[in-house]
Amino acid sequence: MVTMNKLGRILMVEDDPKDVELTLTALEEYNLANEVIVTRDGEQALDYLHCRGEYKTRSSGNPAVMLLDLKLPKVDGLEVLKQIKSDDELRMIPVVVLTSSKEEKDMVASYKLGVNAYVVKPVDFHEFVNAIKELGVFWAVINEPPPGSVRK
Amino acid sequence: MARPNLELQIARSPVLRYGFAVLSVSVALGASLLLERFQFRNVADPLFLFAIAIAVWYAGTGPAILAVVLSGLADTYFFIEPIYSLYITRDDLPHFAIFILFASLLTGFAAVRRRVERDLVQARDDLQIEVAERTQQASLLNLTHDPIFVRDMSDVITYWNRGAQELFGWTDKEAMGRHSQELLQTIFPTPLEDIHGELLRTNRWEGELKKTKADGTQVVVASRWSLRRDEQERPVAILETNNDITERKRREEEIQGLNQELAKRSADLESINKELEAFAYSISHDLRAPLRHMAGYTELLQKKASSVVDEKSNRYMAMILESAKRMGDLIDDLLAFSRIGRAETQKTLVSLAQLAREALTEVRQDTEGRDIAWKIGALPDFYGDRSMLRVVLVNLIANAVKFTRPRLRAEIEIGCAEGSRDELIVFVRDNGVGFDMKYVHKLFGVFQRLHQSDEFEGTGIGLATVQRIIHRHGGKVWAEGLVDSGATFYFSAPKPQGHLW
Numbered sequence: 001m002v003t004m005n006k007l008g009r010i011l012m013v014e015d016d017p018k019d020v021e022l023t024l025t026a027l028e029e030y031n032l033a034n035e036v037i038v039t040r041d042g043e044q045a046l047d048y049l050h051c052r053g054e055y056k057t058r059s060s061g062n063p064a065v066m067l068l069d070l071k072l073p074k075v076d077g078l079e080v081l082k083q084i085k086s087d088d089e090l091r092m093i094p095v096v097v098l099t100s101s102k103e104e105k106d107m108v109a110s111y112k113l114g115v116n117a118y119v120v121k122p123v124d125f126h127e128f129v130n131a132i133k134e135l136g137v138f139w140a141v142i143n144e145p146p147p148g149s150v151r152k
Numbered sequence: 153m154a155r156p157n158l159e160l161q162i163a164r165s166p167v168l169r170y171g172f173a174v175l176s177v178s179v180a181l182g183a184s185l186l187l188e189r190f191q192f193r194n195v196a197d198p199l200f201l202f203a204i205a206i207a208v209w210y211a212g213t214g215p216a217i218l219a220v221v222l223s224g225l226a227d228t229y230f231f232i233e234p235i236y237s238l239y240i241t242r243d244d245l246p247h248f249a250i251f252i253l254f255a256s257l258l259t260g261f262a263a264v265r266r267r268v269e270r271d272l273v274q275a276r277d278d279l280q281i282e283v284a285e286r287t288q289q290a291s292l293l294n295l296t297h298d299p300i301f302v303r304d305m306s307d308v309i310t311y312w313n314r315g316a317q318e319l320f321g322w323t324d325k326e327a328m329g330r331h332s333q334e335l336l337q338t339i340f341p342t343p344l345e346d347i348h349g350e351l352l353r354t355n356r357w358e359g360e361l362k363k364t365k366a367d368g369t370q371v372v373v374a375s376r377w378s379l380r381r382d383e384q385e386r387p388v389a390i391l392e393t394n395n396d397i398t399e400r401k402r403r404e405e406e407i408q409g410l411n412q413e414l415a416k417r418s419a420d421l422e423s424i425n426k427e428l429e430a431f432a433y434s435i436s437h438d439l440r441a442p443l444r445h446m447a448g449y450t451e452l453l454q455k456k457a458s459s460v461v462d463e464k465s466n467r468y469m470a471m472i473l474e475s476a477k478r479m480g481d482l483i484d485d486l487l488a489f490s491r492i493g494r495a496e497t498q499k500t501l502v503s504l505a506q507l508a509r510e511a512l513t514e515v516r517q518d519t520e521g522r523d524i525a526w527k528i529g530a531l532p533d534f535y536g537d538r539s540m541l542r543v544v545l546v547n548l549i550a551n552a553v554k555f556t557r558p559r560l561r562a563e564i565e566i567g568c569a570e571g572s573r574d575e576l577i578v579f580v581r582d583n584g585v586g587f588d589m590k591y592v593h594k595l596f597g598v599f600q601r602l603h604q605s606d607e608f609e610g611t612g613i614g615l616a617t618v619q620r621i622i623h624r625h626g627g628k629v630w631a632e633g634l635v636d637s638g639a640t641f642y643f644s645a646p647k648p649q650g651h652l653w
Contacts, residue, residue: 016441022448071437100440102487103433123444123480125451125473 008064008140009035013045013080014098015072019121023067023098026129032136037063042075046083049090062093062146065139070099070106078109085114092146094139166214173215176203177222185230196231197251204255208262216259224252299373299394302380303332305387319373319396321366332392337364347377352387355379360401363394372398425494432490435483443483447476485613489598492620497537499625501648504531504541504578508566511545518553522562529567532576535648540621547614548580548641554608555584555639563638574647575627583638587631595631618643 010032014020020038027036039045045068047053051060066084070077077097084090096117097110110118119135122128139145180203184196200223208216229236232244240248290311293300299319302311309332312324320327320336327335339362340347351357357377362370373394380389454469508531534541549566556562563583571577587595587602594600596619601612618641619629627645 016445018445018448019441022445022452025448025452099437100444101433101437102484103436104491121440121444123440123447124477125444125448128444128448 008145009037009061010136010140011037011039011045011048011063011066013039013042013066013072013077014069015040016069019069022125022128023132026132027136029129030133030136032133032140041073042077042080045080046075049084049093062090064094064145065135065143066093066095067098067135068095070097070101070110078106078113081110081113081115094143094145096135096139098135169211169215170218172211173207173219174222176206177219177226179203180223181226181230188231196227200227200251201255201258205258205262208259208266212266213259213263216262220252220255220259223255224248227251299396300391301327301332302389302391304389307331307333309335310389311391316394319365319371319394320363338362351377351379351390355381360397361394370398371396372401428490429494432487432494436487439483440480443476443479447473447480450476482611482613485611485617486598489613489617489620492540492543492617492624495540497540497624499536500538502534502536502538502541504534504545507538507542507545508549510542511549514546515550515553518550522553522557523560524553524556524562524564527563527565527567529565531566531578532568533648534576534578534645536625536645537621540624544618544621544643545580547618548643551614551641552580552582552584552639554610555586555603556582557608558585559583569642571644575644576647577642577644579640579642581638581640586635586637586639587633588635589633592631592633596629615641 010027012020012023014023020040024036024038037048039048044054045066048055048058049062051058068077068080072080077099081095081097084093084095091114094116096119097106097115098119098121099106100121102120107118117135117139119131122131177200180196180199184199187195187199204216204219204223207219225238228238228240228248232240232248234241290313293311294314296313297315297318299316300311300313301309301316303309309327309330312322312327314324316327317323322335332338341359341361347357347359355378357375359375361373361375363373364370374397375395376393378391378393379387380391382388450469450472454466454473458466458469505528508528512526545566549564552564553562556564565579565581567579567581569577569579585603591602594602596615597612598616599612600616601610615629622629622643622645625645627643629641629643631639631641633639
């Protein structure tokens, strides 16, 4: 079992509340949900990363991993990814695209922008839970995040 | 060309010409002496003048002078007192002088007349030659089918060849003498002054003109004008050659129209394709999300409530999950199918034998625990998109595996059939449940299934995908089958160009 003090902070960018709930449920099932920040669009996610707007007073440090949906209101996922990977402060954050889309062009675009992993959300809930679990375990626990990441 | 006559025959030889002069004077002398014998008086002078006239006429000026001298001597010697001497008395001197003067005048006039006549003959001959040349040139212009006419600087038609008659419908007699503009009602692409300006500057002009024929219809002609100038460089005539390009123009316009139509259709197709792409993206993303939520919440419900609800309710939840999964599969297959239509094909020479081995590996999961006799014949190389052809073989082989499931011992054969010279035919044959040939037309349609889904699973897109891929390779797909006796699926494609090397 994963020990709590090693858990990294997860930043989730997801506009669909049902997806948020299902993802959190999946993470909870494996005790990975205690440090998940949920942002609902690309702008909010960037505000969080840059500690501005409503996140002006948040505790500093980058998340250990970022779960990024592609289809987002305001600033879409690919644009968020592009901004992160072209920012010296942020480019080391591991970004996992977590999306419904199996479209090849999204995949190609994401990898070109330097995404760290690309996961298509399975329709089957079992598979979905497994995927979230493995993602959470790998990126929040097993993977050694870059210096400056928040760990609990 | 000159008339053949005595004068020119004599003129050829000086000896003959002078001899002729001597002869005519001698004849005149003889005749005079003879007539004197018969008491005819004063006949010598006219006879000598006559001889001189004959000599000047037929033998030329030189012999005529000789004739004058000889006549003078003969006259003096035989007919002027004292006879038989060359002495002339004072009384006879005027007579003799008048004779000589008259003879000389005669000679002179005749010489001038001859010269004039010779010039006239020469001029006539020259003219005849020129006329012949012109006639030949004109008849040459008549030989060509190109419509040619000539008009002078006041636009009056002066020449009209047969080609012009054939094109415009007026004979040369009808056209010549008329104003060409009035006759042909030419429509010019640019102001006539510009055309004439260019013609005067460069001596030529070319362009497309519209003219009206005798029957009132319009023709489009490629017109070439050449300006003719006289020796003083003054423009005198315009030669106009007109080639009928009405049909060519019509075809050009037709082609242009077709091209425009084609461009428009391409643009339409492009936008439809874009829409389809957007549609596919939306299916991929937006339709899958609610499906995932349905499955997710149902599973959460199942987890929470399975112990408190009855068996029926549990079955309902299981059915919801199964349907959600099936819809997920349908969406995935449909997207894969639409992607084949949109994707670019990257064609290379592909070894079907290698692809078949890969396909067998891919279906291994479904063949575990089954008794299948594989018979794989020699497979040719195929010119096509490797990943697409792989999909074809995987689909056909997976189908064969699926539909032989009720057989204790399945037989599946993959081979190459005899095709025409430039065509390859590959087949996959099985001894499975087969199908009724009555429904063969439904086999390759999207979502078409010939078996109930609890009998054989599947979305009904596999064969439609196969057909789409083969069509994109310029080939055909077809099938033969018999209920309970197996099925054979064929696909064909043009042989690779390098196959014969």
